[in-house]
Amino acid sequence: MTERQTPLFPWTHDAQQDLERMLHAHVEAAGFPCVGAKAALAKGTLEVLGASRIDSAWDDLRIHDGLLRFAGEYRADPALFRSFAVVFEGPDDLTEFQFERALWDRVQSLSDKDVWRGQSYDRRVSPDPSSPHFSLSFGGEAFFVVGLHPNASRPARRFGRPTMVFNLHDQFEKLRAQGKYEGMREKIMVRDEALAGSRNPMLARHGEASEARQYSGRVVDTDWSAPFRYSGDG
Template identity: 50%
Template sequence: MSNLSPSQSAAGKAFAERIADQMFPCVGAKSALAAGGLSIVEAGPLVCGRDDEKILDALEETAEAFWRGSGRRFYSLAILFDGPVPPDEAAFEAQMWARLQALADRDAARGAPVDPEVSEHPASPWFALSLGGHGYFIVGLHPAASRPARRFEQPTLVFNLQAQFAALRRDGLYDKMRSAIMARDTALAGSPNPMLADFGDASAAAQFSGREVDGDWFCPFLPPMRRSRAA
C-alpha cells in the first residue's frame, strides 16, 4: 500500500491535490489526507482484474491500520485505475460494479468472512461491500461524473470503512460531519445531491457510482455465496 509522500507518482499527486483543493467537499477525505490515513494504489484498467489481489491486500492493510487505533479517525484507500476512461456515467457504473463483483468473488474464494455489522445484499438498507471481513462504502470518481465532487481525470474507487462511520456516530460526530459535507457539496454543485441517504435508511449501493438513478434502478451485484449456489 502506498501512503502519500513526496515520491508519490504524478497520478497519486494529482489525486491528493484534488482532495486538498479548497472546494472539494468531503471533509472526511481531507482529514484522512492530513493525518496520513489516505492511501493510494494504482491499478490497471477498471475492466481488468489483474490487480485484484493487490487491491484486496491493500484493503486488509487499511482495515488493520484502522483497528490498531493509532488515533487517526479516518482511513481511506483510493484505487486509481489506468487505461480507457468510461465515456459516460452509465458505462462507469457498469464497469465499477463488474470490478466490485470480481473483488467480492475473489475475496470469498480467499475464505474471508462477511462483516457481521453489514448486509451483503444490495437491496438492504444495511448494505456495504464486505471485503476481508470489513464493510466498505465506495465512492466512485471519473471524468464524466455529473456531480463536480465526483470528477477526476481517471477512474477511481475510494474505499471507506463503514466501521469508522459507526465510530463517529458513537462519538456524536457523524451528523455534524455529514451536514458539513452536504453543505459544501451543495455550494460546489449548485444543488443538493439527490442520492444521499444515511446508512440504515436506504441501500447505499445507489450512491457508489455517483450517478443519479430513480427508484426502479437495480443493483447488479450478487453476494458471492448466492452466486455460487445459483451456479
C-alpha cells in the first residue's frame, strides 16, 4: 500500500451524499444505541465527510482540514451535541485486526499532520496512549474516536462502511459538569446490552483506563498497546 494509492473510485458529490445518507439512516435506526449521535443528527450537527479508503493516506489532508475547521467552529460555538464522522467507501472486507491497523494508521497520519501544521496539543489531555488521561488532539481540541465497520463483533460497531467518528472530549466534560454524563453513559450501555446480549467489556470512564483501547471496537487484552506515538512536543 503506497501513500498515494489510487482511490477506490473517482470521488463525486453523489458519492459524498450516498455515504452521508447511509450513516444518517444507520444512526436513525431504532436499535442504534448511541443517544449522543442521535441527538447530533436531530440537531443537524452530525457532520459527515466521505472518503475513499481507510487503508490509504489518499484523503488524509482533506480529513485533517475538516478536523481543523470542525474544532474552530466548536470553539466559536461550544454547544452540545456535535460529531465529525469520516465514512470511507471501503474496503468492506477488513477483519477486526485489519480495521484496527487501518484506523491507527489514519490516526497517526492525521496527528503527524497536526504537528506539521503547527497545531498545539490540547493540554487538558495526555498524548501518551498508555495514560488514563489520553485523548487525540487536532487543532488544539481533544477528540475521542469511535470506529465502525462491517465486520465488527459488537453489533453497535457494525456498519456497512469503515467509519471513524470524532467526538469532542470537551463535550464529555460539559456533560459531567451538568451532572448528565453518568445517566447518558448508562442509557447507552443499556441499549448496547439489549442489542448485543452483553455489556461492552471495553467501555471505561475517562481517567480510569486509556480510551485508546476503545477506538477500534475490538476486544483487547491487558497487554495490548496502541500503535501510536505523538511526534510533537508534549
